[in-house]
Amino acid sequence: MRHCKNNFNIFTFLPPIVHNALTNIGSPEPSSLARSIIDVAKDYGKKTAAFYSWEQFRNLSAPGSLDHSHFINSGSTENFDLEAALVATGYLNFCCPDFCFIYLKGTDIAGHRSGSMSAEYLDAIETADTARGIILNEPI
Numbered sequence: 001m002r003h004c005k006n007n008f009n010i011f012t013f014l015p016p017i018v019h020n021a022l023t024n025i026g027s028p029e030p031s032s033l034a035r036s037i038i039d040v041a042k043d044y045g046k047k048t049a050a051f052y053s054w055e056q057f058r059n060l061s062a063p064g065s066l067d068h069s070h071f072i073n074s075g076s077t078e079n080f081d082l083e084a085a086l087v088a089t090g091y092l093n094f095c096c097p098d099f100c101f102i103y104l105k106g107t108d109i110a111g112h113r114s115g116s117m118s119a120e121y122l123d124a125i126e127t128a129d130t131a132r133g134i135i136l137n138e139p140i
C-alpha cells in the first residue's frame with residue numbers, strides 16, 4: 001500500500017522525506033516543494049490532461065494545473081481500462097494536450113485480487129495492451 005507515496009516520487013522527482021505524501025490515503029498533505037510534472041508543465045504554459053480510475057491521483061497536481069481531467073471510479077474492483085482509453089483517445093484526437101497522464105488500473109486490481117501472473121492478471125495485461133493500442137490509434 002505504498003502507491004500514493006511512490007506516485008508522488010515519480011511525479012515530483014522528490015523523495016518521500018521532501019514531498020511528504022507518506023500514506024496511501026485519499027488526502028495526503030504534500031509539502032509546498034512537491035511540484036509535480038503536471039504543475040511544472042502548467043507553469044510553462046502547457047496544456048495538461050489526466051485520465052484515471054484511482055481517485056487518489058487527483059492529488060498529483062495542484063488545483064489549477066490540469067486543463068482537463070476525467071475520473072472513472074473503479075472502486076478498486078472493476079477494470080475500466082478500455083473505457084479510460086476510449087475517453088482519453090476522444091480527448092487526445094481533438095484537444096491535443098502537451099502533457100497527458102493516462103492511468104490504467106486493471107492490472108493493479110487483478111494483481112491485488114488474484115496475484116501477479118494469475119489468469120486474471122494476465123487477462124488484465126492483455127486488456128491494458130488493447131487500451132494502449134486504442135490510445136495510440138493502432139489497428140485492433
Ligand SMILES: [Zn+2]
Binds near residue numbers: 003109112
Ligand atoms: Zn497496487
